[in-house]
Amino acid sequence: MPAKTVTVQRPELNFWEKIYLPEIFRGLWITASKFWRNIFVHTAHRLGLMKSVEAAVTIQYPEEMRPTSPRLRTRHRLTQREDGSPRCVSCMMCETVCPAHCIYIVAGEHPDPNVEKAPKSFVLDLGKCVYCGFCVEACPEDAIRMDTQIHTIAAYSREEMILDMQELLNPSPGGMPQKTFYGKKS
Numbered sequence: 001m002p003a004k005t006v007t008v009q010r011p012e013l014n015f016w017e018k019i020y021l022p023e024i025f026r027g028l029w030i031t032a033s034k035f036w037r038n039i040f041v042h043t044a045h046r047l048g049l050m051k052s053v054e055a056a057v058t059i060q061y062p063e064e065m066r067p068t069s070p071r072l073r074t075r076h077r078l079t080q081r082e083d084g085s086p087r088c089v090s091c092m093m094c095e096t097v098c099p100a101h102c103i104y105i106v107a108g109e110h111p112d113p114n115v116e117k118a119p120k121s122f123v124l125d126l127g128k129c130v131y132c133g134f135c136v137e138a139c140p141e142d143a144i145r146m147d148t149q150i151h152t153i154a155a156y157s158r159e160e161m162i163l164d165m166q167e168l169l170n171p172s173p174g175g176m177p178q179k180t181f182y183g184k185k186s
């Protein structure tokens with residue numbers, strides 16, 4: 001079936017919109033009026049007044065964060081066995097399925113003869129990850145999950161976005177594992 005083409009008419013600007021200045025002042029007026037209204041109502045709330053009037057609610061990010069849905073795909077973690085070792089058996093399914101090629105696993109022997117393999121190294125480059133969740137879906141051992149509720153992945157360098165096995169087994173709660181300030185590790 002041929003695609004239907006819809007022609008969208010651009011709205012015509014009137015004289016006042018074409019000279020911009022009235023629109024700029026209108027925008028400034030809206031911003032300033034909301035700002036002063038919120039200052040006034042928040043101050044009144046502090047004094048125990050106007051409790052029934054709502055003011056804008058601001059989340060003090062990143063100290064304060066909104067709760068997110070448990071279904072949200074957040075930073076990865078590797079699940080552990082009872083002895084603390086990774087559940088991963090280095091089957092390479094996640095590495096193979098990953099469309100961004102950002103998982104790198106080096107397989108090794110596991111000390112328990114009942115477990116065929118274990119990762120000697122498991123590295124995930126968050127700078128390349130597209131958060132598709134395919135790795136979680138492909139894993140036959142429930143060894144990798146994206147349920148840490150950590151969505152802060154800001155870093156000062158690409159290297160800091162590369163997570164090693166230790167970090168994946170015990171994700172840093174605040175966000176990225178190493179914080180740097182202007183390139184200097186703290």
Ligand code: SF4
Pocket residue numbers: 094097098099100101102103124128129130131132133134135136
């Ligand atoms: S979420 Fe997708 S892109 Fe990221 S590591 Fe898993 S498979 Fe790769």
Ligand code: SF4
Pocket residue numbers: 087088089090091092093094095105135138139140141142143144
């Ligand atoms: S799919 Fe699961 S068990 Fe296989 S290598 Fe990845 S994390 Fe390990």
